[in-house]
Amino acid sequence: MDETTSYPPIEPSNFDLIVVGTGLPEAILAAAASAAGKSVLHLDPNPSYGSHYASLPLQEFTTYIESHSSQSSANFPIPQSDMDSGFTRVPLTTRPLYSSVEITSYSPEPLEQSRKFNVDLSGPRVLLCADAMIDLILKSEVNQYMEFKSIDGSFISDGEGNLESVPDSRSAIFKDRKLSFTEKNQLMRFFKLVQGHLEAAAAADGGESSESKSISEQDLESPFVEFLSKMGLSAKLKSIVLYAIAMAEYDQENGDVCKSVLKTKDGIDRLALYHSSVGRFPNAPGAMIYPIYGQGELPQAFCRRAAVKGCIYVLRMPVNSLLMDKASGSYKGVCLASEQELFSHKLILAPSFVVQLPLPHSSPDAHDFGSRNATEKLARSICISKHSLKLDVANCLAFFPPRSLFPEQVTAIHVLQLSSNVAVCPSGMFLTYLSAICEDDVQGKKLLHAAINVLFHVPVSGSSGNNNNFAEDQSETGDAKPALLWSVLYTQELAKFQGVLDNIIRTPMPDGSPYYHDLLGATEKIFQELYSGEEFFPKSTSSEEGAAQELED
Structure with a gap:
């Protein structure tokens, strides 16, 4: 036939x-x-x-x-x-589009429940509640075909496995127990300055004059990291603003390795987008949502x-x-x-x-x-575990700033943990995505392996490749890190x-x-x-x- x-x-x-x-x-x-x-x-x-x-x-x-x-x-x-x-x-x-695929299984459980997973090929990814994609979803009415759930929180890693909350609003700054009194004042003054600049810009668009509260054109064209230093922010606060809120990819403080310098005007636009996303929808108190x-x-x-x-x-x-x-x-x-x-x-x-x-x-x-310009690649990984990276947190976004894992780390690592309440994995399991821009497969694998070893307890035994010779089921160890059940690492063209x-x-x-x-x-x-x-x-x-x-x- x-x-x-x-x-x-x-x-x-x-x-x-x-x-x-x-x-x-x-x-x-x-x-x-x-x-x-x-x-x-x-x-x-x-x-x-x-x-x-x-x-x-x-x-x-x-x-x-x-x-x-x-x-x-x-x-x-x-x-x-x-x-x-x-x-x-x-x-x-x-x-x-993909290369250097590395699949490792430490337990048969994930593949035994394969049909209960919905694994994203392009993760980690979330939607900011006030960004253009949400506006398009509303404008085109495709929201009638989807449901969303709020991301519980955003965290930044200190490189030793400690995930600290990102103080991304006034209330979050007041509640943060990791920030010193001085750092809280610094961050509050900075956010107030940004808010004043945005209000002045809006007033100027409306024909009013409010230049006294505006950030100068010279500062707007300068690197954002220099402006943050000029505002007196500590190294910790600069890292939070640059990598967890403004989403800078490269090490902004090292001009020799930074392939994309974030200007102050762009950094402020990103802060404004992030802050306007917080609480936009009644049932999503945070800045981000994820599709069920x-x-x-x-x-x-x-x-x-x-x-x-x-x-x-x-x-x-x-x-x-x-x-x-x-x-x-x-x-x-x-x-x-x-x-x-x-x-x-x-x-x-x-x-x-x-x-x-x-x-x-x-x-x-x-x-x-x-x-195509193939000078960059994107290292991606997906990890499955039985316990959350943070106690009592189901769905969260986390960041490893440059140099937080090892001195040669020149790009940030993005992490997204999801649970069964967004229907992407079986009940009692968690799906965690990681990604980082890299120059080649070797560098990308080094970045993600370092992050995985910090976030998870990785059993010594395991079977690489896609076969059925699985190791015995691993139980959780006494430490705080969740045990890894299954993982995949690969690199994607970023052309x-x-x-x-x-x-x-x-x-x-x-x-x-x-x-x-x-x-x-x-x-x-x-x-x-x-x-x-x-x-x-x-x-x-x-x-x-x-x-x-x-x-x-």
């Missing part, structure tokens, strides 16, 4: 936009284009939604990571010219919204090649694994797809569309693709931020490049109050 007969024909055959991959950026773009009245076809070779932003059962997660991992580069098949048509078929291949059933609910919700607006979805449908006009070399459509040809004005590809486009005018040369080529555009990879605003900004920019002048999701009748009712206590 011809395998192509297993693929259903797709009708119609002409679209304004074809999207390949159902990751979050692709899902948002499909929903936005559909809301703008475009005809959209959304394809994915995978059996489920989400691509590299999915939440998967544990066994499916490990299978996905391993199947998308390789040290080898993509091989490009030679484009084939169809003599019976005016098109050249340019093969569409995939590149592995995992981050994979986000792309699914936007896909549902797109479907309501007329977008056609077909999963398990590989795209074998692109159809390029023989005469002009311009994009015209795609050829599916079923050999069906479909046509569209524009094409969006997920970041794992690779196409080597022939240059126009029958040039023998070719262009690897999506040249930045360049430009749009002939109505073909790539979406961004999952980034290293625990929030979504950078990713959303890049996605909205793509929409404007595709449909200049079109509104990015017309305003709906949703209200914040209605969305707040979706949040769980």
Whole structure:
């Protein structure tokens, strides 16, 4: 039997936009284009939604990571010219995004309950209650397809396993027992200064003059770490503000290793966003929330919204090649694994797809569309334990500032612990994500292994790899650290693709931020490049109050 007969024909055959991959950026773009009245076809070779932003059962997660991992580069098949048509078929291949996968099991329990896990491929990640992603969720009405739960707290590590609360508000500063009286006064004065600057800026926008409370332009353009020092903040307070609230990635006090210096104006904007997130929703007293059933609910919700607006979805449908006009070399459509040809004005590809486009005018040369800057990688890890990192805390975000683990640590490490009350793991277990930007796999593994050894009791015995020779079940030791039941470490490409080529555009990879605003900004920019002048999701009748009712206590 011809395998192509297993693929259903797709009708119609002409679209304004074809999207390949159902990751979050692709899902948002499909929903936005559909809301703008475009005809959209959304394809994915995978059996489920989400691509590299999915939440998967544990066994499916490990299978996905391993199947998308390789040290080898993509091989490009030679484009084939169809003599019976005016098109050249340019093969569409995939590149592995993950490498150095290291799976270790110390107990059979997690895999025995694999279906009770919803493991995020792009964790650790949460949503700030006042950021642009929440505004988009409300505006597009996808909140009706999701529920959220508040993150219990935010912590910063001293490098010795002690997780101390982040004093991110006036009440938190007063309650903090780790801060000295002097440090509390310093932080209160600093937050008051920032608030005065923001109020002065708002007054200036309204035509009033309040320059006396404003931070000078010279200070706004200076490195944030220098401004914090100028304000008299202690080393501990600077670390809290820089890495746990403003989310700086690199060591801001070492110019030789800092690849991204945070300016004061950007740092203040991040503080303002964080503070405005605290208590925005009645049932979420903190600054952050998390989707019940995992981050994979986000792309699914936007896909549902797109479907309501007329977008056609077909999963398990590989795209074998692109159809390029023989005469002009311009994009015209795609050829599916079923050999069906479909046509569209524009094409969006997920970041794992690779196409080597022939240059126009029958040039023998070719262009690897999506040249990328691969100078950075993102080390990721997922750990499963039976006990929380903090007593009586179910869901929390934590940070290891640069140099908190060892002197050569030049980037911050983000940690997110989740429990069964957000339906991502079985009752009695905890799922912990870690990530850090790194230069290569070796550096990334060193960073995460150091953090894991500080946070968890790691049993001596264990089986590396994905097999059934598990060690005996480990019971909790007498120390305060939870025993590790299972873990995976891997590195992900953190490439930045360049430009749009002939109505073909790539979406961004999952980034290293625990929030979504950078990713959303890049996605909205793509929409404007595709449909200049079109509104990015017309305003709906949703209200914040209605969305707040979706949040769980």
